[in-house]
Amino acid sequence: MTTNNASSSQSHAFFQSRGWLIAGGILSIIVGFAAIGAPLLYALLIVQLLGAFALVSGVISVAIAIFGRHTGHRILASFSGLIRIAAGIALLTCVTSGVVVITLILAMFFVLEGVFLAVGAIQMRSHSGWVWTLISGLAAIFLGVMIYGGWPSSSAWVLGLLFGINLIFSGTSLLALGMGARPAETA
Numbered sequence: 001m002t003t004n005n006a007s008s009s010q011s012h013a014f015f016q017s018r019g020w021l022i023a024g025g026i027l028s029i030i031v032g033f034a035a036i037g038a039p040l041l042y043a044l045l046i047v048q049l050l051g052a053f054a055l056v057s058g059v060i061s062v063a064i065a066i067f068g069r070h071t072g073h074r075i076l077a078s079f080s081g082l083i084r085i086a087a088g089i090a091l092l093t094c095v096t097s098g099v100v101v102i103t104l105i106l107a108m109f110f111v112l113e114g115v116f117l118a119v120g121a122i123q124m125r126s127h128s129g130w131v132w133t134l135i136s137g138l139a140a141i142f143l144g145v146m147i148y149g150g151w152p153s154s155s156a157w158v159l160g161l162l163f164g165i166n167l168i169f170s171g172t173s174l175l176a177l178g179m180g181a182r183p184a185e186t187a
Helices: 002-037 039-067 074-093 095-123 130-150 155-180
Strands: none
Touching: 002 039, 002 155, 039 074, 039 095, 039 155, 074 095, 095 130, 095 155
């Protein structure tokens, strides 16, 4: 009987979060379409958010290094924090250059990820579904080369567009989870 109550409690908790899943999914889809409609604006916002995160985490790291109880790695933690502070300030003061650099890093990431996926797919040919991994790897390589081919002029829209597409897919999955959740059974 305890197991049934625990299962019912978990089901009830998931049902209560159903509304949050649906709301989050709808919000993600709306913001995703907005990012696709204004990719430069969202690219600039992404860089500013990354800059603010780097700055805040750097300040916290330096503060912990100075005022923390553990003295073993103070110099390393301080140096790491100062690098993040510098990166945060650079991203916040040179937002356009930050978009260009992050776009280049994204292109390199896609190419490298694609190479690793393709090599991994070839190595696991004995498993079913390896072809999909190969296709995913080749698509990532193609996307990375395409981004790099248009770089730096494509930097103004690539980040915002990819962010928007990602939000639409994430929002759709949240919405599907929320819509698929059934009400908890009453005992």
